[in-house]
Amino acid sequence: MRQKIKHIPLNPMADMFGPGIAIGKASVNELSTFGQAELRTLKQAKQSHRDDYHLFFLPEKGTISIEIDFQKYDIKQSSVIYIHPHQVHRVITFEQVTVSFWVINTENLHPEYLNVLADIAPAKPLSLTKETFSIISEAASLCLKLSERTNDKLYHSLLKDSCNTLVALVASQYVETSKPADKLSRFELITKAFKSALEREYATVKKPTAYAQKLNISTDYLNECVKNTTGHSVSYHIQQRVILEAKRLLYHSDRSVKEIAAELGYDDYPYFSRFFTKVTGITALTFRNRNPE
Structure with a gap:
């Protein structure tokens, strides 16, 4: 254990x-x-x-x-x-x-x-x-x-x-093993910039519109770029990054789900609990109680 x-x-x-x-x-x-x-x-x-x-x-x-x-x-x-x-x-x-x-x-x-x-x-x-x-x-x-x-x-x-x-x-x-920077398309460059911003600000910035504003482009165009490059929407990437951090804290610490929600920028604890379950298919406490393989 x-x-x-x-x-x-x-x-x-x-x-x-x-x-x-x-x-x-x-x-x-x-x-x-x-x-x-x-x-x-x-x-x-x-x-x-x-x-x-x-x-x-x-x-x-x-x-x-x-x-x-x-x-x-x-x-x-x-x-x-x-x-x-x-x-x-x-x-x-x-x-x-x-x-x-x-x-x-x-x-x-x-x-x-x-x-x-x-x-x-x-x-x-x-x-x-x-x-x-x-x-x-x-x-x-x-x-x-x-x-x-x-x-x-x-x-x-x-x-x-x-x-x-x-x-x-x-x-x-x-x-x-990756494409050279000077060979990246505009879609790929924008996706790269979005992922960099997401890594810095996932705990405080949750809306695609906010990331689009940071990159000085429209939300629709940001979504087009990211989905074309990765196959997933901007919202999907935001959710996955937040969920990764939530899993880290749930599994490796004994902080309460409420404390973890607050650290990740969710003052509404019940909303965070529903969000975690929707994205992962299990509750936060179920994930926490799973034994390592």
Whole structure:
């Protein structure tokens, strides 16, 4: 049974890795070889939580199973995964595996790469070609060596630039699977702008008209763009984003449905309850009481 708490745990960068940037490699053959500190870290990772930093995993041997926002992913060798800040996730299995990882907070991330990551989030595991995997793995090993040169005069700059290089290598692979920005149609550009605004303001802005006004277009045209691009209306996307956050809070915290409704911008608690049931097909309390698979 999952542990209930008032708020979803947030792991601050400073508490987990120190200031700003960290690069590492972990080889786990038998958990029985772990020390107390390592076991505590793994225990934290296995509990649902959020991070306030950008996280990348590159398995070099074995498979890591991770749950991200109610979806389980098996991340195998020659693949990579990016988890963006505030996604709720937990490690399910982490044994008989070697994995490189790097974490970086927004302040140290190159602005161009930050924009790219915002466009691909939430990201699914991405399979890499043998050549690309080899390049990224070698780059991660070099970055790890640089991270150990703590006495270098330009240590922070070396660490920041090397980690950003890793981020760019991974982000470029995600970009290759999507259409280039200069090839996007006007419908796709408007949909992209809408989704960006929605991510920022889903808790306070619920009406398609308000998003259309922010983009300086008519509501009908915004709906046309979004439906043409995604197959769903603007209202559908607003509802799904609100419901995702509601599910996170219901499942991973013990805040009351009324408290969650208020946090998501619904002063009318009964209306929120009806809305949740209409969209999901079950009541909020039924969803909360379901056991994890």
